[in-house]
Amino acid sequence: MTLPPEPQVSPHPTVITDPADLRAALRGHAVAFVPTMGALHEGHATLIRAARAAVPGGRVVVSVFVNPMQFGPNEDLSRYPRDLDGDRRVAGEAGADLLFHPDVPTMYPDGFSTSVSVSGVSEPLDGAARPGHFTGVATVVLKLLNLVRPDVALFGEKDWQQLAVVRRMVRDLNLPVDVRGVPTVREDSGLALSSRNAYLSADQRAQAAVLSRALRAVQAAYADGERRGAALRQAGLDVLTTAADLSLDYLSVVGSDMHEREIMDNDPMNRVLVAARMFGVRLIDNMPLAAHVAAGQSTVSPA
């Protein structure tokens, strides 16, 4: 008699809500950390696999915390997708050992009065479009780093400006952690994976791939030798005009300080970033601008 194959059992990471339990579980181990807001997808799984590879034999911690401090009053905090069972499965399959899932009063007890504000890189783009957002991000990331005390922390390049803000904070405050950026994971259409894609239908997601096509058009113009900021930007805008139901926040070509340039030099940190509302959902994406980089590929993380 032939037995049916054993079902694949995915190892589920332990869920920890109490910071003291987290400290006890991590004492004496090398730690790699992936901060998230949950609703984990293949982009997060890629970060977790990179974390696993960074500390062979150590502990991989994924935090799932929808941080109220980084949402504006009219943003999607209350409807942000939440799926802790799914998160355990995705995190476990990618190699996480622990899932840290604190509640809001644990992170922001009564009387909480401190914030971390990073000037400069936080100010344009999403900093301008979402006032207070990066202060909320920097504050919670510093708190999470203090709670987890990782050797390595991994962030996605999909949130390029966030990565720059975190790197600036880590340098400015002498935090003992190695921050690593991980290239953006995309659907075959080019659409960057994002938890907020869950708000879109399959047809809307296909249409949202116009954002990555616009970025690729800017990359192609740059590769053809165009260095004028306005002309590079126009190459992307020409693609976006073909889209239905798109309201643009920004499409900007920037250097490492996240500010626009009139003329782009050959800095490998040059980037084109876009943020737009499509079908009522705010989506962001970015790609590198470097003469030798093929469209869609990545180069280096913000220094």
Ligand SMILES: Nc1ncnc2c1ncn2[C@@H]1O[C@H](COP(=O)(O)OP(=O)(O)OP(=O)(O)O)[C@@H](O)[C@H]1O
């Ligand atoms: N497609 C992706 N490729 C690589 N990293 C990603 C991708 N999507 C998210 N990340 C990274 O995962 C980490 C956690 O992000 P988060 O939980 O906010 O997910 P998200 O998909 O970015 O959600 P949102 O839809 O809110 O932007 C961040 O460092 C983020 O940059």
Ligand SMILES: CC(C)(CO)[C@@H](O)C(=O)[O-]
């Ligand atoms: C870094 C982060 C987990 C802070 O809440 C969040 O901004 C995110 O998921 O990118």
Ligand code: BAL
């Ligand atoms: N990944 C970015 C989290 C946010 O949009 O608040």
